[in-house]
Amino acid sequence: MTTKRSMVKSLLAAEEASSQVRVxxxxxxxxxxxxxxxxxxxxxxxLANIQVIVDATVPGYEASILPLRTGASLEVEGGLxxxxxxxxxxxxxxxxxxxxxxxDEDYPLQKKGHKAEFLRSIAHLRxxxxxxxxxxxxxxxxxxxxxxxxxQRDFVNVHTPIITASDCEGAGEMFQVKTVSGExxxxxxxxxxxxxxxxKPAFLTVSxxxxxxxxxxxxxxxxxxxxxxxxxxxxxxxxASEFWMIEPEMAFCDLEADMSLAEELVKYLVCDVLENxxxxxxxxxxxxxxxxxxxxxxxxxxxxERVTYTEAVDLLLASExxxxxxxxxxxxxxxxxxxxxxxxxxxCPVTVYNYPKxxxxxxxxxxxxxxxxxxxxxxxxxxxxxxxxxxREERLEILRGNMEREGLAEEEYxxxxxxxRYGTVPHAGFGLGFERMLMFVTGVANIRDVIPFxxxxxxxxx
RNA sequence: UCCUGCGUAGCUCAGUGGUAGAGCGGGUGACUGUUAAUCACUAGGUCGUUGGUUCGAAACCAACCGCAGGAGCCA
Numbered sequence: 001m002t003t004k005r006s007m008v009k010s011l012l013a014a015e016e017a018s019s020q021v022r023v024x025x026x027x028x029x030x031x032x033x034x035x036x037x038x039x040x041x042x043x044x045x046x047l048a049n050i051q052v053i054v055d056a057t058v059p060g061y062e063a064s065i066l067p068l069r070t071g072a073s074l075e076v077e078g079g080l081x082x083x084x085x086x087x088x089x090x091x092x093x094x095x096x097x098x099x100x101x102x103x104d105e106d107y108p109l110q111k112k113g114h115k116a117e118f119l120r121s122i123a124h125l126r127x128x129x130x131x132x133x134x135x136x137x138x139x140x141x142x143x144x145x146x147x148x149x150x151x152q153r154d155f156v157n158v159h160t161p162i163i164t165a166s167d168c169e170g171a172g173e174m175f176q177v178k179t180v181s182g183e184x185x186x187x188x189x190x191x192x193x194x195x196x197x198x199x200k201p202a203f204l205t206v207s208x209x210x211x212x213x214x215x216x217x218x219x220x221x222x223x224x225x226x227x228x229x230x231x232x233x234x235x236x237x238x239x240a241s242e243f244w245m246i247e248p249e250m251a252f253c254d255l256e257a258d259m260s261l262a263e264e265l266v267k268y269l270v271c272d273v274l275e276n277x278x279x280x281x282x283x284x285x286x287x288x289x290x291x292x293x294x295x296x297x298x299x300x301x302x303x304x305e306r307v308t309y310t311e312a313v314d315l316l317l318a319s320e321x322x323x324x325x326x327x328x329x330x331x332x333x334x335x336x337x338x339x340x341x342x343x344x345x346x347x348c349p350v351t352v353y354n355y356p357k358x359x360x361x362x363x364x365x366x367x368x369x370x371x372x373x374x375x376x377x378x379x380x381x382x383x384x385x386x387x388x389x390x391x392r393e394e395r396l397e398i399l400r401g402n403m404e405r406e407g408l409a410e411e412e413y414x415x416x417x418x419x420x421r422y423g424t425v426p427h428a429g430f431g432l433g434f435e436r437m438l439m440f441v442t443g444v445a446n447i448r449d450v451i452p453f454x455x456x457x458x459x460x461x462x
Numbered sequence: 463u464c465c466u467g468c469g470u471a472g473c474u475c476a477g478u479g480g481u482a483g484a485g486c487g488g489g490u491g492a493c494u495g496u497u498a499a500u501c502a503c504u505a506g507g508u509c510g511u512u513g514g515u516u517c518g519a520a521a522c523c524a525a526c527c528g529c530a531g532g533a534g535c536c537a
Contacts, residue, residue: 070487
């Protein structure tokens with residue numbers, strides 16, 4: 001009868017010694033002594049490794065333990081004992097070791113720090129590094145916390161389609177979905193024949209919002225959480241071609257409540273990660289972003305600021321700050337303006353709302369001043385926009401007017417318009433960029449380093 | 463798409479006109495309850511590519527390729 005596997009995390013948290021435990025994992029580092037070796041094993045369950053003492057008398061020592069290199073996979077059975085050395089409370093003394101796979105000499109991960117750029121080129125191995133192990137454990141926890149937040153509030157999770165035929169809302173360039181010729185499709189050629197697979201052109205979704213609205217107008221409070229695709233040729237640290245987005249939509253809801261939910265969500269996620277990912281966050285605070293913990297505590301403890309677009313412009317004009325782009329009413333706030341507000345002026349997350357209608361899309365609700373729409377952006381230090389949302393235009397005639405002005409054919413959106421014909425309700429929602437949130441809570445500066453296999457223009461490796 | 467910067471050993475980099483270097487990693491050996499172990503020896507390079515300037519180019523010039531950062535777009 002083999003001993004049940006223990007994860008490194010639980011062994012390191014042990015209350016007492018144990019005569020027989022079993023770990024399985026990968027060698028992070030090994031140091032040889034005359035009569036024994038120290039092998040540090042990591043299994044991804046936590047940041048820390050467990051140190052294993054392998055005595056020269058263990059069967060196979062010379063043949064298979066001594067030659068072990070960083071990256072090799074193995075399985076150890078033995079006792080869990082209090083460590084004689086400094087630096088760790090518990091360590092293992094091996095009775096038997098099975099080497100599943102030695103690592104070739106050219107295993108690229110070293111114990112020393114690598115540049116993010118290099119690690120991206122070995123995306124299949126980088127989760128074995130300390131930093132990326134932490135990033136993806138936190139990513140998993142953050143995703144869980146998102147569901148928890150909404151489920152606790154009785155929001156219904158809706159799986160909106162990834163393939164869509166509505167060139168929706170003009171929210172950016174789209175990828176088209178086509179069939180390919182040949183058995184394997186390796187040629188990448190569009191299939192012969194005029195017929196579209198779906199009967200009309202189809203695309204990868206840029207937002208689940210419009211579909212989300214239909215479900216909110218039935219189930220009241222819903223949220224989506226899934227992949228989103230944008231074909232923009234963006235080359236920045238916060239844009240990717242494929243990313244995940246969370247989009248709640250609430251019926252009988254105005255902008256005020258919408259903003260409150262967004263702020264509550266951001267705060268909830270920060271608190272959850274602080275509570276449940278302490279060890280990982282410590283690494284980020286030490287090696288990635290010195291100011292991280294202070295910022296997260298700040299977000300947890302203080303309330304967010306709120307200003308209207310007009311107030312924000314006034315603040316920027318009065319700031320006497322030199323901007324590359326001028327600040328003016330009616331124009332979109334530039335990245336540098338947003339960052340000034342959240343990083344310099346308020347030094348905390350800020351929600352900017354009520355934007356001029358001219359710079360916002362057709363579905364946002366017109367305010368009574370006839371000049372602004374009930375839109376909002378939540379800005380955070382270091383990232384900029386993390387949430388974008390609005391109250392939706394629920395009045396049929398005004399929506400039609402907006403669509404006509406923007407040259408959108410009503411036939412294409414007939415089902416969206418229908419919502420305003422059959423029991424329309426005030427409703428609102430927003431989109432939270434999952435990766436941007438992850439960047440915010442980890443301090444990792446590049447979106448490509450919080451996505452397992454990032455897709456950006458010119459790069460779809462792995 | 464625009465602007466800027468960078469491409470030298472597996473990795474991180476030094477080398478600014480005179481013919482290729484270090485640390486880490488790899489290999490071999492020694493030593494040690496070690497922990498980014500230590501010490502010695504050793505292998506490893508078409509200096510991104512192509513063309514030009516020069517007696518001579520890793521270095522200077524041009525084009526191209528790749529990557530990174532910023533802008534726009536937005537999550």
